[in-house]
Amino acid sequence: MDRSLRVPPRHGSEEGVLSSAAHHLRLYFLLLRAQARSQAVYRLSFALDAVGSAFITLSEFAAFVLVLPRFGTLSGWTLGDVALLYGLAELAFVLMDLLFGGFDAPNLSQHVRSGSFNTFLLRPAPLRLQVFGSDFALRRVMRVFLAAGILAYGVAASGAVWTPEAALLLTGSVLGMVAFFGGLFVIGGTLTFWTVESVEAMNVLTYGGRTLISYPMDIYGQFLRKTFTYLIPAAFLSYFPVLHVLGRPLPDGLPLLAAYLSPLVGPLMLAAAFAFWRLGVRHYGGTGT
Amino acid sequence: MQASLSSTIRPNVALYVSVARLGFRRQFAYPQAALWGLITNLFFGVLRISVLVALFGSRPQVAGYTVQDAITYTGLTQALIMALSLFGWTDFMRTVHRGEVASDLLRPHDLLAFWAAQDAGRAVGQFVLRGLPMLALFALLWGATFPAGVEGWLLTTLSLLLAWGCGFAFRFVVNCAAFWSPDAVGFGRFAWAVLALGSGFLMPLAFFPPWFQTVLAFTPFPSMMNTTVEIWLGIRTGPEAWAGAAAQFGWALLLLGLAALVLSRGLKRLEVAGG
Numbered sequence: 001m002d003r004s005l006r007v008p009p010r011h012g013s014e015e016g017v018l019s020s021a022a023h024h025l026r027l028y029f030l031l032l033r034a035q036a037r038s039q040a041v042y043r044l045s046f047a048l049d050a051v052g053s054a055f056i057t058l059s060e061f062a063a064f065v066l067v068l069p070r071f072g073t074l075s076g077w078t079l080g081d082v083a084l085l086y087g088l089a090e091l092a093f094v095l096m097d098l099l100f101g102g103f104d105a106p107n108l109s110q111h112v113r114s115g116s117f118n119t120f121l122l123r124p125a126p127l128r129l130q131v132f133g134s135d136f137a138l139r140r141v142m143r144v145f146l147a148a149g150i151l152a153y154g155v156a157a158s159g160a161v162w163t164p165e166a167a168l169l170l171t172g173s174v175l176g177m178v179a180f181f182g183g184l185f186v187i188g189g190t191l192t193f194w195t196v197e198s199v200e201a202m203n204v205l206t207y208g209g210r211t212l213i214s215y216p217m218d219i220y221g222q223f224l225r226k227t228f229t230y231l232i233p234a235a236f237l238s239y240f241p242v243l244h245v246l247g248r249p250l251p252d253g254l255p256l257l258a259a260y261l262s263p264l265v266g267p268l269m270l271a272a273a274f275a276f277w278r279l280g281v282r283h284y285g286g287t288g289t
Numbered sequence: 290m291q292a293s294l295s296s297t298i299r300p301n302v303a304l305y306v307s308v309a310r311l312g313f314r315r316q317f318a319y320p321q322a323a324l325w326g327l328i329t330n331l332f333f334g335v336l337r338i339s340v341l342v343a344l345f346g347s348r349p350q351v352a353g354y355t356v357q358d359a360i361t362y363t364g365l366t367q368a369l370i371m372a373l374s375l376f377g378w379t380d381f382m383r384t385v386h387r388g389e390v391a392s393d394l395l396r397p398h399d400l401l402a403f404w405a406a407q408d409a410g411r412a413v414g415q416f417v418l419r420g421l422p423m424l425a426l427f428a429l430l431w432g433a434t435f436p437a438g439v440e441g442w443l444l445t446t447l448s449l450l451l452a453w454g455c456g457f458a459f460r461f462v463v464n465c466a467a468f469w470s471p472d473a474v475g476f477g478r479f480a481w482a483v484l485a486l487g488s489g490f491l492m493p494l495a496f497f498p499p500w501f502q503t504v505l506a507f508t509p510f511p512s513m514m515n516t517t518v519e520i521w522l523g524i525r526t527g528p529e530a531w532a533g534a535a536a537q538f539g540w541a542l543l544l545l546g547l548a549a550l551v552l553s554r555g556l557k558r559l560e561v562a563g564g
Contacts, residue, residue: 063491
């Protein structure tokens with residue numbers, strides 16, 4: 001344990017950068033392990049919690065699955081097609097939640113309000129690393145499996161033709177979404193440096209955005225669809241890649257290239273979010289507690 | 290002496306009324322949060338309407354619902370989220386976990402009645418603050434179906450009160466899990482997901498396959514919202530509506546009885562540490 005907390009080697013040489021990265025990674029996993037252990041103390045409660053969170057995902061999708069036979073399709077989209085969209089969005093969002101949970105506004109505002117954020121600043125470890133490792137909800141792992149199952153069903157049952165290119169496209173879609181929604185969490189968390197109250201408006205973009213892209217975007221009105229394509233580029237994340245995989249044309253006469261932009265759009269959002277984060281940390285002066 | 294004796298025996302109505310009034314007033318403490326809540330609810334409402342309208346396609350009617358009914362259904366359910374605590378409720382659980390329930394027990398009131406009064410006030414407060422504006426916005430933006438005539442309004446109001454009764458008792462029973470588990474939140478999460486599906490919050494129950502509706506008919510969940518929505522929309526009228534309300538009344542009594550039983554069992558187990 002004392003070995004793992006050793007001061008990282010100085011930067012400069014390439015070797016030093018590499019071992020510093022390895023050191024940070026190990027530190028991160030130490031933080032995760034500590035939390036996973038404490039969450040697993042009450043076994044029955046933990047099991048129920050995991051099943052309960054998974055059931056939230058399941059019941060929402062189950063409601064859709066149960067009513068769809070009465071209607072046939074969702075404006076031309078079969079259950080398999082929708083499962084592809086729903087599974088992608090859910091998988092990415094749950095992975096993102098595992099990774100970025102510490103930045104989520106309710107969690108971070110708790111740290112800011114109680115003053116425990118000050119201890120983050122005092123510790124000899126990178127601030128972001130500590131926030132990344134501060135809220136690892138092990139129970140969500142169950143939801144990852146469930147989301148992967150829904151996605152697998154979508155892959156098998158949708159009318160898509162499966163090629164290595166399609167697999168790569170969807171992998172890029174998930175990575176882009178993790179970065180995109182992670183960026184929104186970071187922005188929401190940063191806002192708590194200014195207002196201690198939780199930032200409810202961000203929920204529209206995070207949870208609202210997730211729900212929005214869980215269904216084919218052609219069912220929404222023009223205003224909503226265009227806003228979430230050109231103002232908030234959510235359509236690039238999974239809707240366009242899925243359209244391409246299903247062999248459908250993109251809307252508004254957009255070029256095919258637009259289906260490949262998810263791994264670019266997501267990290268751009270994340271980079272902007274962390275720039276805002278740096279601004280927020282510089283502004284942060286504590287609450288006086 | 291005689292007066293104080295009779296007042297301890299007779300249920301203290303004035304006390305519960307003022308508890309309910311406090312519960313009502315507390316909801317108005319954060320108007321800004323309420324405004325954002327309204328905007329979030331409206332946004333999710335738009336998404337849900339889009340899915341339902343796309344499902345209907347060009348069909349004029351499905352399972353007794355017109356598109357306009359489906360839109361009203363969405364408005365109603367979005368308006369009732371907070372009043373009926375459809376996303377869950379852990380207030381009582383918290384007092385058990387923190388041990389505050391011990392000092393509540395010292396006070397001269399019935400614990401279940403106390404919480405029922407507080408939650409009734411909270412529900413009315415949320416209905417006035419968030420539910421009514423939400424409904425008005427929905428009706429304004431997309432139009433709405435309203436209960437028909439005096440009997441329709443009367444039955445809808447009655448059914449709404451009973452839906453709250455069923456829901457409160459269910460939520461209270463779930464919260465009592467805190468007496469048995471040091472972290473009952475997980476149990477709650479599961480229960481709220483079942484509530485969302487079974488009460489018709491995620492989709493109107495009439496759209497579900499017959500076998501699933503039959504299964505749900507043996508549970509109290511449809512009584513916690515779906516019945517009220519169907520009476521509002523006029524999908525259930527006359528004797529059918531009265532039968533629905535009667536079922537709600539039966540479930541409310543049963544669940545309240547269960548809540549009282551589970552509470553008394555839980556209190557017997559209660560051990561309060563230090564302080």
